[in-house]
Amino acid sequence: MAMHKSSSGSALGPGGLDLTQAFFKSIMNAAASSPTKRHNKISVVGAGNVGMAIAQTILTQDLTDELVLVDAIPDKLRGEMLDLQHAAAFLPRTRIQASTDYSVTLGSDLCIVTAGARQINGESRLNLLQRNVTLFQKIIPPLARYSPDTILLIVSNPVDVLTYVAWKLSGFPSNRVIGSGTNLDSSRFRFLIADHLDVNAQDVQAFIVGEHGDSSVALWSSISVGGVPVLSFLEKQEIAYEKEMLENIHKEVIQGAYEVINLKGYTSWAIGYSVANLARTILRDQRRVHPVSVLAKGFYGIDDGEVFLSLPAQLGRGGVLGVTNVHLTEEETQRLRDSAKTILQVQNQLVI
Numbered sequence: 296m297a298m299h300k301s302s303s304g305s306a307l308g309p310g311g312l313d314l315t316q317a318f319f320k321s322i323m324n325a326a327a328s329s330p331t332k333r334h335n336k337i338s339v340v341g342a343g344n345v346g347m348a349i350a351q352t353i354l355t356q357d358l359t360d361e362l363v364l365v366d367a368i369p370d371k372l373r374g375e376m377l378d379l380q381h382a383a384a385f386l387p388r389t390r391i392q393a394s395t396d397y398s399v400t401l402g403s404d405l406c407i408v409t410a411g412a413r414q415i416n417g418e419s420r421l422n423l424l425q426r427n428v429t430l431f432q433k434i435i436p437p438l439a440r441y442s443p444d445t446i447l448l449i450v451s452n453p454v455d456v457l458t459y460v461a462w463k464l465s466g467f468p469s470n471r472v473i474g475s476g477t478n479l480d481s482s483r484f485r486f487l488i489a490d491h492l493d494v495n496a497q498d499v500q501a502f503i504v505g506e507h508g509d510s511s512v513a514l515w516s517s518i519s520v521g522g523v524p525v526l527s528f529l530e531k532q533e534i535a536y537e538k539e540m541l542e543n544i545h546k547e548v549i550q551g552a553y554e555v556i557n558l559k560g561y562t563s564w565a566i567g568y569s570v571a572n573l574a575r576t577i578l579r580d581q582r583r584v585h586p587v588s589v590l591a592k593g594f595y596g597i598d599d600g601e602v603f604l605s606l607p608a609q610l611g612r613g614g615v616l617g618v619t620n621v622h623l624t625e626e627e628t629q630r631l632r633d634s635a636k637t638i639l640q641v642q643n644q645l646v647i
């Protein structure tokens with residue numbers, strides 16, 4: 296039977312009969328009086344490799360009722376929207392929309408920004424800065440205008456400085472501006488440790504903090520596996536380990552992104568899962584601790600300026616709820632402060 300959508304979105308049959316009402320009248324009346332779960336809306340800006348990996352993970356994990364895609368290229372955007380809509384029969388019911396016009400993002404609970412230039416082979420994340428700041432000047436103000444109560448989750452690189460830029464451009468309180476930061480690096484770290492010890496990565500508690508990039512800091516002193524603190528366990532058992540081996544694992548984490556970019560041109564799947572994981576914690580108010588980029592001033596002796604970098608932060612429906620006080624060795628604290636200085640040096644050259 297041919298059906299088309301009325302302007303109100305309901306299905307009309309021949310002669311203008313509202314089929315939705317005809318089929319579901321009694322059920323709809325019952326539904327109107329029954330409590331429904333809270334409605335969520337997520338907007339993803341940038342429908343490239345990263346934006347689409349995030350969108351697809353969000354859909355398969357049933358994290359939202361409405362998903363909006365925004366990009367600057369209309370044909371690509373519509374193609375991506377249709378391609379996702381065509382999977383409707385296999386996915387939880389989600390309204391998917393796309394537009395180059397930011398009004399489509401109206402009333403979003405979470406806005407994820409992935410738009411922008413990405414690294415070419417061998418290029419550092421910090422190299423992308425000025426190009427992506429210019430884009431953010433077009434992206435952040437309309438997002439903030441259409442969704443004044445939203446949480447901004449920044450993914451575009453260099454993510455720490457761009458999270459600072461998004462904070463400034465939005466005028467939002469800092470608890471509602473978060474960078475995906477080292478949530479991804481920490482997953483790479485946990486994977487490598489798990490692989491080394493032949494355990495499940497989900498049983499490895501381990502944080503990379505600081506810059507999402509070359510000056511990141513591995514918090515070896517607080518790593519535990521299945522509740523057992525790894526380094527103190529090895530020391531108590533007098534099991535020898537080489538500091539160099541630890542450094543090499545951290546180097547592998549840093550090199551991980553460069554290697555993937557060298558091999559396939561970009562990274563996408565892991566960041567898709569990483570950001571969907573953050574979206575779940577935020578929208579479902581899970582209050583889990585994630586290493587993400589937050590306004591770090593005042594924590595762990597970082598006092599030089601308004602810098603965003605990754606610290607273990609508790610997240611929930613209100614955004615950043617707090618920063619946990621993980622014990623750091625003197626060396627780890629110094630490395631974290633050095634990482635803050637690296638970011639600040641770049642940030643101080645910015646004209647926003």
Ligand SMILES: NC(=O)C1=CN([C@@H]2O[C@H](COP(=O)(O)OP(=O)(O)OC[C@H]3O[C@@H](n4cnc5c(N)ncnc54)[C@H](O)[C@@H]3O)[C@@H](O)[C@H]2O)C=CC1
Pocket residue numbers: 340341342343344345346365366367368409410411412413414423430433434449450451452453454475476479507561562563566
């Ligand atoms: N924070 C993290 O852990 C990670 C960050 N990234 C970063 O994510 C960003 C995106 O990477 P990819 O998706 O691979 O790049 P891509 O080139 O595939 O996609 C970028 C998209 O942004 C869109 N875009 C450009 N200007 C726009 C504007 N003014 N408004 C809306 N959309 C616009 C482009 O049309 C394109 O679709 C890069 O900066 C990359 O470095 C990538 C992986 C991990």
Ligand SMILES: CC(=O)C(=O)O
Pocket residue numbers: 420452479552562566
């Ligand atoms: C590209 C990037 O930032 C990453 O995969 O870590």
